Amino acid sequence: MPGADQPASDGNNPFIKNQAEAALFARLSQEFPSLIKEYSNLPDTEGGKILNTDIARELSPEYREDRTRAAEIHEPASKFTKSLYSHKLAQSTPENLEPRVLFTAGGAGAGKSTALENVKALSSKAKRSEMIYDTNMDKLDSAEQKIQQALDAKRKAMIMYTYRDPVDALVNGALKRATSMEKKHGSGRTVPLSTHLKTHVGARETIQALHEKYKDHPDVEVRAIDNSRGLGKARQIAIEKLPKINPQQLRKELHDALEQEYASGKISHAIYKGTKDYSA
Numbered sequence: 001m002p003g004a005d006q007p008a009s010d011g012n013n014p015f016i017k018n019q020a021e022a023a024l025f026a027r028l029s030q031e032f033p034s035l036i037k038e039y040s041n042l043p044d045t046e047g048g049k050i051l052n053t054d055i056a057r058e059l060s061p062e063y064r065e066d067r068t069r070a071a072e073i074h075e076p077a078s079k080f081t082k083s084l085y086s087h088k089l090a091q092s093t094p095e096n097l098e099p100r101v102l103f104t105a106g107g108a109g110a111g112k113s114t115a116l117e118n119v120k121a122l123s124s125k126a127k128r129s130e131m132i133y134d135t136n137m138d139k140l141d142s143a144e145q146k147i148q149q150a151l152d153a154k155r156k157a158m159i160m161y162t163y164r165d166p167v168d169a170l171v172n173g174a175l176k177r178a179t180s181m182e183k184k185h186g187s188g189r190t191v192p193l194s195t196h197l198k199t200h201v202g203a204r205e206t207i208q209a210l211h212e213k214y215k216d217h218p219d220v221e222v223r224a225i226d227n228s229r230g231l232g233k234a235r236q237i238a239i240e241k242l243p244k245i246n247p248q249q250l251r252k253e254l255h256d257a258l259e260q261e262y263a264s265g266k267i268s269h270a271i272y273k274g275t276k277d278y279s280a
Contacts, residue, residue, distance in 0.1 A: 020062035024073050027059070028080050028083070038059060039059060039084065051081050051088075051131060051134060052134040053135070056078075056081050057073055057189070066187045067189040068178075068271065068273070069274075070190060070274075071195070081135075088130075093130045097129065098156075099155045100125070100129045100130055101146075102132045102133070105136065105159055105160065105162070105203050105206065106137075107136065107164070107166055107169055108136065108169065108191045109169035109172075109196070110200075112162040114227075115162045115225045116160060116225070119235065119236055136202070136203050137206050137207070138198060138201075140205070144213075147214075151219060157221070158221040158222075159207070159221065160225065161207040161224045161239075161242075162234075163237070164227045166197070166250055167253050167254060170196055170254055174196060175261055175271065178274075178275070179266075179268070191275065192277035193258060196275075204242065224237050224239050225237065
């Protein structure tokens with residue numbers, strides 16, 4: 001596990017695939033304390049309370065020049081977020097907050113932050129929580145590890161899964177967000193179709209497993225929000241009532257939806273190219 005002020009180095013990692021990835025890994029191994037300060041000053045982190053790999057990508061100047069390159073720096077951005085999490089767990093809980101980590105879960109474009117704000121009982125807990133780990137939780141082993149880290153550090157854990165129809169999450173979530181970023185910054189963060197599919201299928205399976213594992217644990221809560229009811233209408237839903245996802249059917253639906261958005265001129269070629277993935 002990385003130390004409080006210095007994560008393990010990846011400078012000699014033979015699997016580094018591009019210059020942007022190598023540059024951020026180098027900064028992570030050599031300038032971790034400075035990166036923490038830089039990250040905490042970024043918009044939407046609430047001074048570093050919110051841990052989010054998508055926001056951490058902004059630490060890369062190569063990414064800021066072209067946000068369709070998000071996948072290229074995923075590994076160092078993810079590693080930074082995990083290292084920051086370990087660093088924060090090693091600190092004392094701020095006096096005005098409760099010793100609890102609130103984890104988000106759900107597929108790309110599900111609207112996790114917005115849905116959380118619309119459910120007052122959960123948004124109140126989020127505001128009082130020591131930190132919010134904003135992630136997809138699409139891998140069970142990784143999710144369990146993060147939860148155990150919180151418990152080992154004498155924190156409580158709350159997992160908040162947001163469901164949204166994956167096609168709607170693509171069209172009115174991920175693609176609209178990318179287009180908005182493109183207008184503001186000149187390029188928008190894209191999510192390859194295969195990743196979009198993986199996050200929705202994986203998060204749905206993970207939340208079911210976590211619900212079953214921790215249903216009787218006194219320091220772990222698992223909750224779900226249905227964000228498929230329209231803007232501002234998100235509400236809590238029982239885990240057992242969450243819709244199932246058919247991966248094969250969804251793969252075709254996502255492909256068709258992307259082609260339709262591009263053909264109708266609603267997204268740029270850059271966003272289309274960054275999202276299209278022939279393995280999806």
